[in-house]
Amino acid sequence: MPDAEHDFAALWDAYYDDVLAYAVRRVDPETARDVAAETFLVAWRRRDDVPADRPFPWLLHVARNTLANEARGRRRRARLWGRLRDDRDLTEPVADVAAGLAEGGRVGAALRRLPERDREVLRLVGWEDLDARDAAVVLGCSVKTFSVRLHRARKRLAAVLAELDTERVPRTTLQRSPQA
Amino acid sequence: MNDIQEVRRMLAPANPVPPGGLAGSAQDAAGRAAFARVTASRPAPPRRRTRARLVAVGGLAVAVAAGVTVAQNTDDPGRPAVQQLSGAQVVLVKAADAVRTRGFTAPRPDQWVYVETRYRRSGVPRKGEVRTPASPLTTVVDRLWTKADGTRLAYAEKGRLVVSPTGSAMPPSDYATVARLPRDPDALLAWARRNAPPKAGDDRAFGLLSSLLNNNGVLPPDQEAAVYRAMAKIPRVVLDRAARDGRGRPALGVSLVVEGYVKQEILLDPATYAYRGHRATIVRDHTFPDGGTFRKGTVESESMRLAAGVVDRAGQRP
Numbered sequence: 001m002p003d004a005e006h007d008f009a010a011l012w013d014a015y016y017d018d019v020l021a022y023a024v025r026r027v028d029p030e031t032a033r034d035v036a037a038e039t040f041l042v043a044w045r046r047r048d049d050v051p052a053d054r055p056f057p058w059l060l061h062v063a064r065n066t067l068a069n070e071a072r073g074r075r076r077r078a079r080l081w082g083r084l085r086d087d088r089d090l091t092e093p094v095a096d097v098a099a100g101l102a103e104g105g106r107v108g109a110a111l112r113r114l115p116e117r118d119r120e121v122l123r124l125v126g127w128e129d130l131d132a133r134d135a136a137v138v139l140g141c142s143v144k145t146f147s148v149r150l151h152r153a154r155k156r157l158a159a160v161l162a163e164l165d166t167e168r169v170p171r172t173t174l175q176r177s178p179q180a
Numbered sequence: 181m182n183d184i185q186e187v188r189r190m191l192a193p194a195n196p197v198p199p200g201g202l203a204g205s206a207q208d209a210a211g212r213a214a215f216a217r218v219t220a221s222r223p224a225p226p227r228r229r230t231r232a233r234l235v236a237v238g239g240l241a242v243a244v245a246a247g248v249t250v251a252q253n254t255d256d257p258g259r260p261a262v263q264q265l266s267g268a269q270v271v272l273v274k275a276a277d278a279v280r281t282r283g284f285t286a287p288r289p290d291q292w293v294y295v296e297t298r299y300r301r302s303g304v305p306r307k308g309e310v311r312t313p314a315s316p317l318t319t320v321v322d323r324l325w326t327k328a329d330g331t332r333l334a335y336a337e338k339g340r341l342v343v344s345p346t347g348s349a350m351p352p353s354d355y356a357t358v359a360r361l362p363r364d365p366d367a368l369l370a371w372a373r374r375n376a377p378p379k380a381g382d383d384r385a386f387g388l389l390s391s392l393l394n395n396n397g398v399l400p401p402d403q404e405a406a407v408y409r410a411m412a413k414i415p416r417v418v419l420d421r422a423a424r425d426g427r428g429r430p431a432l433g434v435s436l437v438v439e440g441y442v443k444q445e446i447l448l449d450p451a452t453y454a455y456r457g458h459r460a461t462i463v464r465d466h467t468f469p470d471g472g473t474f475r476k477g478t479v480e481s482e483s484m485r486l487a488a489g490v491v492d493r494a495g496q497r498p
Contacts, residue, residue: 005219006468009304012215015204023195033344037214044218087297107194125184132184147477157190161213 012040018128019059025127026067035070039063047103057130057137064120064138110160118153125150163168203290209337210344213322218390219351222354225475241250268419268434272412275453276405278323281357282454284401287328287355287490294498295397296487297322297457298426302480305472311462321486330354334494341495351375352375365409371412382414383438390446394453397488404455411446425456426484433459441466457484 019039022031039062043050051058111119124135136146192198196493205211287293300317325334332350335341351372352358362368372385389407393399397408411417416436423433425447432453435445441464446455460473474480489498 003468006304006470006472008219009215010470013206016200016211017204017452021199025196030344032234033210033214037218040214041218044256061427064297073205105194107190111191122187122191125187127197128402129188136386149182151186154183154190157187 008044008047011043011050015059016040017064020021022060022063022128023067025123027070030069035066037061038066038070042066047095054103054134054137057134059140060124060130061140062126068157106161107157110157110164113164114156115158116152117149121146121149121153122157182332209335209341212320213324213333213335213432216322220351220395222351230299259464260341265422268417270413271419271432271434271448271453272408272417275448275455276408276412276484277403278453279405279408282401285490286359286400287398289327289329289356290492292325292332292334292491292494292496293328293355293396293398294325294487294489294491294496295326295485296485297394298484300426300479302474302478305468305474307471310473310475311478311480312475312480313476317479319448325491325493325496328355330356332494336495343494351392351395355396355398355424356397358392359400359402361403361406363400363406365406365413368403368406369410371414382416383436383444386411386414386436387438388443389446390458393446394458394483394485397485398490420445421450426459428480437463440464441474447484452471455485457482459483 016036020032020036023039026032027035027156042062043059049058054167058160059127114122121135123133124130124138129137130138132147132150134142135150136143139146141149162173188349206283221299247303299320299322300316301320302311302317305311323336326332332343334341336342351463362371368389369385372388373382375388375419377403389411393404393405406469408474411434414436418435418436420433423431423445430450432450433445433447437443441462443459443461443463445459445461447459448454449456461479462478465476467473487498491498
């Protein structure tokens with residue numbers, strides 16, 4: 001096994017789980033496996049471009065692009081089959097939000113009301129645990145730009161959460177069908 | 181307030197996959213299958229340039245096809261390269277001719293290509309580890325169904341059939357894509373060299389063609405013949421008439437030493453010239469930059485094709 005393959009095996013062992021988790025947080029598990037494999041295929045073909053010191057944000061940058069391509073392809077093929085988690089969630093009844101939710105559901109609902117741009121900024125920090133420097137690599141922007149976007153996204157998230165809280169009281173008193 | 185800390189605190193309860201929630205996925209059956217597919221796609225480039233030699237490939241191949249022994253220069257006087265080179269090429273040309281004598285029916289797009297392969301691997305030596313010819317090998321049997329139209333891949337996991345979308349791979353491992361590759365040996369070799377990383381040269385072109393054979397249970401006959409004829413055009417490819425396949429049966433080994441320490445070999449049936457599998461053997465002690473070591477004689481990996489054919493549904497055996 002040549003050195004480069006050895007290095008690639010080490011990269012796989014160290015980051016595959018986390019790249020897959022990134023994808024699973026955004027699409028269905030089946031597509032996520034595909035996205036993770038596609039990401040590492042790019043890493044395999046562009047081994048010389050993978051930064052040795054910080055490979056993870058680079059991999060997520062690739063995964064993000066793969067996901068975008070995947071989403072475009074799917075939309076073309078079958079108009080919102082509902083397989084992309086974000087799309088499906090947008091069509092889910094808001095009733096769930098109102099029905100006395102756990103904190104996770106409440107924050108999830110708030111996230112879904114934000115524009116995708118804000119959502120991804122928040123998720124990279126909140127779910128992937130990246131710092132501003134790494135998250136900026138994923139999004140392909142400067143650290144400064146990222147910090148500004150993060151600050152704004154956090155404020156908008158707080159605003160949507162407050163909005164949800166005011167909606168909760170009247171809605172829980174309504175008898176709503178599950179499809180409402 | 182610190183945005184980072186605050187966002188982490190707010191989003192943590194909504195995280196669909198908490199940190200570490202998918203630990204082990206890199207090594208489970210699906211992960212291993214994905215790894216195999218990705219790395220089969222194109223071997224890694226060498227860090228160091230291997231010795232370059234100039235051989236008049238085109239003229240040589242013509243002479244071999246005509247049954248003429250050709251002398252050529254070699255910078256390795258200890259090796260009877262002339263005999264071996266022409267021997268390898270004769271075997272490859274015979275293998276190419278033999279392909280056409282076998283019956284063949286192309287799979288329909290809705291059918292599946294089944295391939296069952298037994299792999300034995302030494303595993304990668306990690307820092308401080310040494311793999312020797314005495315190191316135990318791990319045996320894995322892969323059973324893969326690939327839909328002929330290239331849209332689906334299926335494999336058995338814990339007795340259950342898992343169907344997943346196929347990722348793109350290099351070399352391709354679905355019939356529809358493979359059938360579109362060049363069937364002219366020169367064009368196919370050019371394709372293999374193009375798809376090997378820059379500077380990797382023929383080491384990688386040979387590996388790519390070898391993977392093409394290994395990953396595809398069913399190839400169009402012209403295609404398979406072109407693979408052997410393209411290999412015959414790669415300099416330094418040698419024949420071992422005393423090779424053994426993964427079961428210890430006599431086989432013809434056609435190989436190329438890559439990066440100066442790994443012999444990449446395809447194994448052919450000595451009577452029918454059918455493809456039987458591959459072996460990668462360490463031919464010189466090698467230590468990786470991070471400290472893992474392979475000793476000469478260690479088998480890094482070998483495969484043996486157990487079954488291959490066309491079936492109507494995923495999960496069926498030919």
